[in-house]
Amino acid sequence: METYYDPKDLGSIAEIGKDAPELAGKFFDYYNEVFAEGDLTEREKALIALAVAHTVQCPYCIDAYTRACLEKGSHLGEMTEALHVVTAIRGGASLVHGVQMRKIAEKLSL
Amino acid sequence: METYYDPKDLGSIAEIGKDAPELAGKFFDYYNEVFAEGDLTEREKALIALAVAHTVQCPYCIDAYTRACLEKGSHLGEMTEALHVVTAIRGGASLVHGVQMRKIAEKLSL
Amino acid sequence: METYYDPKDLGSIAEIGKDAPELAGKFFDYYNEVFAEGDLTEREKALIALAVAHTVQCPYCIDAYTRACLEKGSHLGEMTEALHVVTAIRGGASLVHGVQMRKIAEKLSL
Amino acid sequence: METYYDPKDLGSIAEIGKDAPELAGKFFDYYNEVFAEGDLTEREKALIALAVAHTVQCPYCIDAYTRACLEKGSHLGEMTEALHVVTAIRGGASLVHGVQMRKIAEKLSL
Amino acid sequence: METYYDPKDLGSIAEIGKDAPELAGKFFDYYNEVFAEGDLTEREKALIALAVAHTVQCPYCIDAYTRACLEKGSHLGEMTEALHVVTAIRGGASLVHGVQMRKIAEKLSL
Amino acid sequence: METYYDPKDLGSIAEIGKDAPELAGKFFDYYNEVFAEGDLTEREKALIALAVAHTVQCPYCIDAYTRACLEKGSHLGEMTEALHVVTAIRGGASLVHGVQMRKIAEKLSL
Numbered sequence: 001m002e003t004y005y006d007p008k009d010l011g012s013i014a015e016i017g018k019d020a021p022e023l024a025g026k027f028f029d030y031y032n033e034v035f036a037e038g039d040l041t042e043r044e045k046a047l048i049a050l051a052v053a054h055t056v057q058c059p060y061c062i063d064a065y066t067r068a069c070l071e072k073g074s075h076l077g078e079m080t081e082a083l084h085v086v087t088a089i090r091g092g093a094s095l096v097h098g099v100q101m102r103k104i105a106e107k108l109s110l
Numbered sequence: 111m112e113t114y115y116d117p118k119d120l121g122s123i124a125e126i127g128k129d130a131p132e133l134a135g136k137f138f139d140y141y142n143e144v145f146a147e148g149d150l151t152e153r154e155k156a157l158i159a160l161a162v163a164h165t166v167q168c169p170y171c172i173d174a175y176t177r178a179c180l181e182k183g184s185h186l187g188e189m190t191e192a193l194h195v196v197t198a199i200r201g202g203a204s205l206v207h208g209v210q211m212r213k214i215a216e217k218l219s220l
Numbered sequence: 221m222e223t224y225y226d227p228k229d230l231g232s233i234a235e236i237g238k239d240a241p242e243l244a245g246k247f248f249d250y251y252n253e254v255f256a257e258g259d260l261t262e263r264e265k266a267l268i269a270l271a272v273a274h275t276v277q278c279p280y281c282i283d284a285y286t287r288a289c290l291e292k293g294s295h296l297g298e299m300t301e302a303l304h305v306v307t308a309i310r311g312g313a314s315l316v317h318g319v320q321m322r323k324i325a326e327k328l329s330l
Numbered sequence: 331m332e333t334y335y336d337p338k339d340l341g342s343i344a345e346i347g348k349d350a351p352e353l354a355g356k357f358f359d360y361y362n363e364v365f366a367e368g369d370l371t372e373r374e375k376a377l378i379a380l381a382v383a384h385t386v387q388c389p390y391c392i393d394a395y396t397r398a399c400l401e402k403g404s405h406l407g408e409m410t411e412a413l414h415v416v417t418a419i420r421g422g423a424s425l426v427h428g429v430q431m432r433k434i435a436e437k438l439s440l
Numbered sequence: 441m442e443t444y445y446d447p448k449d450l451g452s453i454a455e456i457g458k459d460a461p462e463l464a465g466k467f468f469d470y471y472n473e474v475f476a477e478g479d480l481t482e483r484e485k486a487l488i489a490l491a492v493a494h495t496v497q498c499p500y501c502i503d504a505y506t507r508a509c510l511e512k513g514s515h516l517g518e519m520t521e522a523l524h525v526v527t528a529i530r531g532g533a534s535l536v537h538g539v540q541m542r543k544i545a546e547k548l549s550l
Numbered sequence: 551m552e553t554y555y556d557p558k559d560l561g562s563i564a565e566i567g568k569d570a571p572e573l574a575g576k577f578f579d580y581y582n583e584v585f586a587e588g589d590l591t592e593r594e595k596a597l598i599a600l601a602v603a604h605t606v607q608c609p610y611c612i613d614a615y616t617r618a619c620l621e622k623g624s625h626l627g628e629m630t631e632a633l634h635v636v637t638a639i640r641g642g643a644s645l646v647h648g649v650q651m652r653k654i655a656e657k658l659s660l
Contacts, residue, residue, distance in 0.1 A: 002222070004226075009209040016303075023360070040191045047158065056277070067544065076569045080566065101523070114500075176320075203277065230429075258460070259408040268381045280426045280427075302375075309388075332443070392444075427604050452649050470638065500649075522590065526602050536608065
């Protein structure tokens with residue numbers, strides 16, 4: 001193996017079904033329903049998925065949802081805006097926990 | 111303190127600016143631009159933010175973006191679909207790493 | 221460097237001990253005790269470790285615990301079931317935070 | 331609301347199904363299959379789930395799988411050992427990325 | 441239980457040693473060495489720990505290291521700057537993965 | 551593409567500004583202020599950033615802050631100590647959540 005993260009492996013995801021077929025079947029049954037059009041469009045769902053993929057830093061998922069976003073009609077400007085939402089919230093989720101730090105620091109300094 | 115996670119603290123987030131005002135100023139300058147209408151609408155950005163908030167399990171953020179989604183015109187059905195996209199990708203990000211496990215297991219069993 | 225994630229680097233983990241030998245010594249002292257047979261068997265511990273490795277998406281760890289699981293007598297079917305537990309909980313951990321979203325949304329819609 | 335993390339909310343998880351019933355149905359269909367006895371026993375799966383729950387720091391999940399572990403016949407000694415596996419791997423996943431730091435530092439110091 | 445996150449529980453962390461005393465002993469042996477003065481001062485280590493505590497959003501850890509930082513002589517201005525480093529990197533870690541998105545999008549648009 | 555994680559891509563991070571220049575501009579405006587000398591020195595901030603980079607397992611960030619730490623005058627011994635702080639807290643953040651497990655287990659066994 002040359003690298004742990006080989007883009008060719010994304011094509012092998014279905015093989016995960018070889019060893020526990022019932023579980024893989026039910027997962028993909030759920031998964032396909034999640035991405036089908038519902039109250040949200042397929043395009044909206046792909047954009048959300050792209051954002052989550054960057055949040056969890058999963059390169060296989062970034063690959064898959066970059067393709068999905070383009071297929072569903074989003075362009076790179078929209079996708080980059082979605083990525084900035086991730087940056088703002090993922091960073092901000094730590095920043096807002098600073099309210100706990102401040103409360104404790106203020107209590108101790110009384 | 112009765113609990114670390116007190117919903118009233120969300121209202122104190124601006125106080126983080128007291129101790130390093132220049133940094134808070136520039137962060138919120140970025141943050142406000144991120145959520146302003148651009149190629150994506152404010153409603154789309156709020157939905158993406160709600161998804162990311164659940165991905166990083168930040169209760170302050172879940173609170174703030176639940177409110178933002180409703181204000182921007184999304185309803186609970188759409189928001190719940192966005193949450194299922196999170197569930198599918200966040201779980202799936204681990205599942206797809208199983209391709210690494212399988213490659214190694216197969217190489218060893220030869 | 222051709223890739224950040226080079227499988228050959230897993231063999232260099234011990235070198236982390238060169239720069240702070242006391243700390244590395246105590247960490248591996250703890251680590252080795254964690255994986256020794258106790259109330260849980262070594263096989264059970266390796267399966268749990270494989271699951272955690274996929275949860276934190278650490279390819280070095282996936283490599284190491286795939287090998288450990290096979291050595292301790294697990295087969296790929298069991299290991300894949302452990303991976304689905306990860307998928308269900310890691311996704312589910314976000315989904316269950318939806319109870320916070322629903323409470324807030326319901327309060328606002330009264 | 332007195333706290334974001336109210337233990338009583340765990341009992342409301344099924345209500346997530348009110349707003350997107352098809353998706354919740356398929357998720358729980360998958361979820362129930364994941365925790366049914368297969369190649370791994372229900373007891374083994376509950377222990378793995380407890381470990382993953384601590385890895386992702388989901389208090390609802392910690393609650394649910396602490397109960398499940400006890401019901402399936404594990405005792406607190408075994409559960410605490412599973413928790414130490416989490417500690418060792420979750421910490422270790424960061425430590426092992428130190429091989430990337432060392433390679434870069436060594437290359438620069440040549 | 442009124443909340444999952446009760447600040448009083450931080451005082452019970454040592455009880456984790458009741459059920460697997462050997463493991464807890466070795467962990468805290470490592471832990472105490474990590475925070476003792478070495479090449480870095482105790483004050484520097486407490487600031488780094490405060491940053492990591494906010495990165496992993498652990499309220500028990502935020503509490504403990506807020507106290508530790510103040511005891512070791514840092515003030516809230518320094519601690520808030522450390523928190524902004526977290527915000528910039530944690531958000532930025534997702535943003536920089538956008539290079540993968542762009543490479544894929546550009547390849548597809550050729 | 552040979553690998554998802556190609557070290558050469560770190561040099562392309564600025565290209566993220568092509569598609570949403572206003573957002574990238576404001577983010578880097580914030581980012582540069584975060585790393586400028588303030589109450590903390592640039593050296594201290596780089597060490598904290600290196601720690602956070604390992605916490606979120608971002609190889610691009612590990613690369614960038616390894617270089618920054620060396621440039622700002624830290625040596626590999628100090629950097630490795632910072633890495634052990636990460637290991638202790640990131641692992642410990644899960645371990646301390648064991649207080650929730652113990653409370654529930656004790657309540658059930660009464």
